[in-house]
Amino acid sequence: MIAMANQNNILRDAIAEIARTARKDSIKKRKKRDLSRPASKWIVPTRLGNKIGTALSIVLSTVGCSHASSESGGCTMCSYLLDGTEEPPTSEQIVHQFQTAMHAVDDKESPISVKLYTSGSFLDSREVSDSARSEILQKISEDDRVEQVVIESRPEYVNDSLMSDIRCILGDRIVEIGIGLESISDSIRSICINKGFTLDDFTKALETCKEYNIGIRAYVLVKPPFLTERDALLDSVSTIVKAAELGVSTVSVNPVNVQSYTLVEKLWRARDYRPPWLWTVVEILKQAREAVDSQVTIVCDPVAAGKSRGTHNCGDCDTSFVKAIRSFSLEQNPIVFGSLSCDCKREWQHILSHEDVSLMHHI
Ligand SMILES: [Zn+2]
Structure with missing residues (x-):
């Protein structure tokens, strides 16, 4: 891979422009919402130490991600800005959204892991005020x-006083x-994803948290646009291994799902993009689990799995793959993948060895 800085900048700007255009109409599509209604939420089993408990994910309605609504155009695969509200909710409304969502879990389901999402950054005071x-x-x-409490945020909002x-x-x-983090590669994160932060920004946030x-x-993104299936596999494995070396506590593996009003959706509609195979996701989890210290938890809860907009195989075997991926996330044991087999494996292997050279070979 030869680095050509000027061309990279031109490429990055062009991709940001397409991301911005794809997103333009989405802001108008945002629905008027009752800002006090309970936050959307979902509940799944999760491992907490040696026990199986409950993970309660809560998505608070805010004005949405600052990066997505800025002139940068936001990330190439993300339309969460659509979930945001036109009017900024008051602090009381955000707290109310949270409190009503907490009632979803009853005492039998403890211990609980609470995950606070906002379709942006919980630590961005433009979205969630300091008092809320x-x-x-x-x-x-x-x-x-x-x-356990998991708080989602971009790295620029992590600082000593907040931590x-x-x-x-x-x-x-x-x-x-x-x-x-999406990818350990600054080129892939910046050009293919338009993420708007560097590995250095991530590492600084990590060091602050450690204190x-x-x-x-x-979060590791499987198959950003412009990568072949094989490059995507290699990039995710090396990202997980290096993130573990940097000292992350958990890796959440996220195969791309095709969201509306995104650059990824444009490519997908033009048949220039296919979400990753479930075979690829399983291979990433297997290789990463083998290579990474067992102190680091590796989880995956794929969105839209088995559907054409999500990670999928041939259709016949998808359910068994998703089930195995969920078991792996709880048990951390790749043995759960041992029984997976299907004729579509040959097609996947053929794609791994013969797909056209991707953009990333040119930068
Ligand atoms: Zn299959």
Whole structure:
């Protein structure tokens, strides 16, 4: 791979422009919402230490991601801005959204891991005011069922004073900041994803978190646009291995799903993009689990799996793959993949060896 800085900048700007255009209409499509309604949420089993508990993911409605709504155009695969609201909710409304969502879990389902999402960054005070953030964390600290808290944020909002506040309020609970590292490669993150931060930004956030015994949950994106299936596989494995070496506590593996009003959707409609094979996802999990210290948890809960817009195989075997991936996330044991087999494996292998050379070979 030869680095040609000027051409990279031109390429990155062109891709950002397409991402911006694809997204333009989405803001108008945002629905008027009752800003006090309960936040959307979902519940799945999760491993907490040696126990199986419940992960409660809560998506608060805010004005949405600053990066996505900025002139940068936002990430090439993400349309979460659509979930945002036109009017910024008040602090009381955000706290109310949170409180009503917490009622979804009953005491039998503890211990609980609470995951706070906003379709952007929970730590961005433009989305969640300082007072709303403190009040939500305070309420969590008063709930003995909660053993783990995961807060999603871009790295630019991680700083000493916030991490110190979070640690202080949440006491000795396990805390992780979830950051979309996506790829360890600055070229792939910047050009293919238009992510808008560097590995250096990520590493600084990680070092700050370490000071407060706060872990990092790194999100790894499987198959950003412009990569072949094979490059995507290699990139995800090396990203997981290197993120573990940097000291992340958890890796969450996220195969691309095709979201509306994105550059990825444009490519997909033009038949220039296929979401990753489930075979690829399983291979990434197997190789990464083998290579990475067992202290680092590797999880995957693929969105739209088995559908044409999500990670999929031939259609016949998809359900068994998704089931195995879920078991792997709980048990951390790649043995759950042992029984997977299907005729479509040959097609996948053929694609791995013969797909056209991707953009990344040129930069
Ligand atoms: Zn199959």
